[in-house]
Amino acid sequence: MEKALRNLNLLRSFECAARHHSYSKAASELYISQAAVSQQMRQLEAALGSQLFIRKGKQMLLTQKGQALFEASQQAFGILQKCVNEIKEEGIPGKLTITSTQAFTALWLMPKLHKFSEKYPEIEIRVLSSSAFDDLKQQHIDLAIRFGTSVTDNTDPGFSCEYFGEDPVYPVCSAQLAKTLNFDVPSDLLQTWLVSLENPGAYDWPSWFEHAGITAYREHRRWTQVHSTDMALNAVVSGHGFTLAARYLYAQQINSGQLVMPVVIAHPNVVKRYLVFDPNSAKIARLRVFMQWLKTEIDTSSES
Amino acid sequence: MEKALRNLNLLRSFECAARHHSYSKAASELYISQAAVSQQMRQLEAALGSQLFIRKGKQMLLTQKGQALFEASQQAFGILQKCVNEIKEEGIPGKLTITSTQAFTALWLMPKLHKFSEKYPEIEIRVLSSSAFDDLKQQHIDLAIRFGTSVTDNTDPGFSCEYFGEDPVYPVCSAQLAKTLNFDVPSDLLQTWLVSLENPGAYDWPSWFEHAGITAYREHRRWTQVHSTDMALNAVVSGHGFTLAARYLYAQQINSGQLVMPVVIAHPNVVKRYLVFDPNSAKIARLRVFMQWLKTEIDTSSES
DNA sequence: TTTGTATTATAAGCTGTGCTTATAATAGTT
DNA sequence: AACTATTATAAGCACAGCTTATAATACAAA
Numbered sequence: 001m002e003k004a005l006r007n008l009n010l011l012r013s014f015e016c017a018a019r020h021h022s023y024s025k026a027a028s029e030l031y032i033s034q035a036a037v038s039q040q041m042r043q044l045e046a047a048l049g050s051q052l053f054i055r056k057g058k059q060m061l062l063t064q065k066g067q068a069l070f071e072a073s074q075q076a077f078g079i080l081q082k083c084v085n086e087i088k089e090e091g092i093p094g095k096l097t098i099t100s101t102q103a104f105t106a107l108w109l110m111p112k113l114h115k116f117s118e119k120y121p122e123i124e125i126r127v128l129s130s131s132a133f134d135d136l137k138q139q140h141i142d143l144a145i146r147f148g149t150s151v152t153d154n155t156d157p158g159f160s161c162e163y164f165g166e167d168p169v170y171p172v173c174s175a176q177l178a179k180t181l182n183f184d185v186p187s188d189l190l191q192t193w194l195v196s197l198e199n200p201g202a203y204d205w206p207s208w209f210e211h212a213g214i215t216a217y218r219e220h221r222r223w224t225q226v227h228s229t230d231m232a233l234n235a236v237v238s239g240h241g242f243t244l245a246a247r248y249l250y251a252q253q254i255n256s257g258q259l260v261m262p263v264v265i266a267h268p269n270v271v272k273r274y275l276v277f278d279p280n281s282a283k284i285a286r287l288r289v290f291m292q293w294l295k296t297e298i299d300t301s302s303e304s
Numbered sequence: 305m306e307k308a309l310r311n312l313n314l315l316r317s318f319e320c321a322a323r324h325h326s327y328s329k330a331a332s333e334l335y336i337s338q339a340a341v342s343q344q345m346r347q348l349e350a351a352l353g354s355q356l357f358i359r360k361g362k363q364m365l366l367t368q369k370g371q372a373l374f375e376a377s378q379q380a381f382g383i384l385q386k387c388v389n390e391i392k393e394e395g396i397p398g399k400l401t402i403t404s405t406q407a408f409t410a411l412w413l414m415p416k417l418h419k420f421s422e423k424y425p426e427i428e429i430r431v432l433s434s435s436a437f438d439d440l441k442q443q444h445i446d447l448a449i450r451f452g453t454s455v456t457d458n459t460d461p462g463f464s465c466e467y468f469g470e471d472p473v474y475p476v477c478s479a480q481l482a483k484t485l486n487f488d489v490p491s492d493l494l495q496t497w498l499v500s501l502e503n504p505g506a507y508d509w510p511s512w513f514e515h516a517g518i519t520a521y522r523e524h525r526r527w528t529q530v531h532s533t534d535m536a537l538n539a540v541v542s543g544h545g546f547t548l549a550a551r552y553l554y555a556q557q558i559n560s561g562q563l564v565m566p567v568v569i570a571h572p573n574v575v576k577r578y579l580v581f582d583p584n585s586a587k588i589a590r591l592r593v594f595m596q597w598l599k600t601e602i603d604t605s606s607e608s
Numbered sequence: 609t610t611t612g613t614a615t616t617a618t619a620a621g622c623t624g625t626g627c628t629t630a631t632a633a634t635a636g637t638t
Numbered sequence: 639a640a641c642t643a644t645t646a647t648a649a650g651c652a653c654a655g656c657t658t659a660t661a662a663t664a665c666a667a668a
Binding site for chain 3: 326327328338339341342343346359364
């Protein structure tokens with residue numbers, strides 16, 4: 001009975017471990033060592049007199065009781081978290097951690113961030129970038145700016161996924177290259193290098209060529225694969241052929257004449273933009289300020 | 305953010321303090337010092353940046369936020385507690401804490417408890433007695449055996465209140481006294497001392513006399529007030545007049561000829577018996593064993 | 609008033625839980 | 639077989655979170 005107190009912290013860790021199916025990930029989310037989580041789970045299982053996890057090879061599964069406890073914990077902690085957040089709702093000043101793709105952070109966000117910081121000096125922004133969809137909870141991220149077609153499906157339960165516009169995808173090359181070679185019709189692109197992502201998702205060259213009515217791309221040899229769109233654009237700026245990218249990423253360079261779109265055929269798939277965040281976060285007020293700024297900024301900058 | 309962990313224990317204490325409207329009572333339920341609770345509530349209020357309690361004179365009230373947090377905590381901890389109890393449901397062996405009136409424990413339960421202990425030696429019974437209705441949660445009591453008319457209303461939320469029979473209330477006196485004086489009709493009782501409880505509730509002498517069609521009791525002078533029914537019966541056994549009591553309390557002495565019921569007019573109110581317990585307790589299996597025994601025992605012993 | 613009782617608040621200091629680091633064990637992967 | 643990524647176990651230390659002690663407060667009774 002006197003262990004009831006301790007159980008609460010153990011349950012908090014249990015919920016986390018069960019959610020990740022991993023002690024290590026739980027440990028990193030909780031900012032404690034893996035050993036601590038391991039000990040806690042041992043204690044909890046001893047206190048309850050039941051196994052909660054079973055280890056099948058490398059997999060970490062929940063027993064029936066474990067599953068029941070996990071669901072109860074999520075429900076209970078959800079209720080508490082929500083209520084606590086409502087009570088302690090923070091003001092505008094403070095920190096905010098944001099994540100997005102490498103391309104977006106490097107090419108769009110970072111160049112414009114000083115504007116935001118000038119307007120809201122009391123909000124301190126921390127920017128992360130990663131190619132995959134991070135676990136927002138584990139990484140303590142307040143906002144993810146995500147792109148594509150599968151964002152809604154990949155949103156963790158409990159998080160909001162807010163659509164905020166979309167962009168067409170065009171093939172672009174450097175102005176210099178366009179002067180050297182002539183690009184008028186889609187098949188002209190096959191004269192030069194084509195830069196593509198390793199995991200292009202829906203925005204791949206084959207779809208664009210098919211859409212443009214070209215099949216000769218199948219015999220094309222000069223491909224360059226890169227890891228992220230900002231690398232692709234950097235290559236292209238230096239004259240390394242064409243890449244496909246959402247327009248807002250290079251609107252600046254088009255205006256300055258650095259990049260050109262000699263063949264104005266959009267990719268059949270547009271890039272939809274989403275804001276993913278926890279609507280119950282204590283930082284919601286601050287977050288809304290940032291999101292509002294982001295939306296107006298992205299709209300006005302793509303108009304120009 | 306790193307305080308989120310600690311908050312859980314703080315919230316557990318908060319729920320308790322808010323439920324009792326008292327730090328001291330919470331401390332005793334939680335088996336920690338009052339000072340600890342006071343510190344915890346200060347910490348919690350600091351962490352949330354809001355007052356949770358307001359002190360109006362001697363009263364300890366919840367602020368609006370405090371109230372919200374209290375409700376959320378109750379809900380959340382209820383979910384957890386229930387689930388944990390289901391998982392760790394204890395077996396038959398173990399301890400059980402029981403409370404009832406002084407009279408019931410002293411006159412009925414204790415004399416029969418050895419029978420139970422012989423049959424279930426693996427169950428260790430701890431018996432408390434108190435005149436008022438204790439707070440089962442605060443005192444960590446597993447079962448209350450309660451009597452009267454207002455039991456259902458006074459049951460804490462979340463607890464079961466199970467009816468298990470009733471008894472008539474008669475005036476009794478010692479056999480010796482009945483030999484000395486003649487008791488045939490109700491008014492004969494006024495020849496001797498009448499023992500009554502300080503707080504007789506529904507089972508008082510006036511009601512009995514009125515029911516018996518007697519009003520002369522209003523002029524009766526020889527009253528003796530005691531604090532509990534077992535004191536009353538002890539007095540009566542020694543020849544100190546009559547008292548009113550539920551039959552099962554002295555069935556033994558009637559059989560042995562020690563006590564007699566010369567005027568067989570029952571009190572208009574019968575004593576209803578209730579078992580009050582937490583249906584979600586981890587000890588529920590053990591508890592059911594005891595309650596089952598209690599019911600059969602009380603039925604067979606009142607038959608004989 | 610004063611005195612007494614029952615609270616909560618605050619201070620200071622000690623104890624033992626719950627971490628950390630380090631290392632072993634295990635399983636899957638190349 | 640070597641390597642990587644886990645979880646398990648051991649040992650030892652630091653500081654969170656108690657305890658005790660005392661002050662402050664509020665009310666009730668004399």
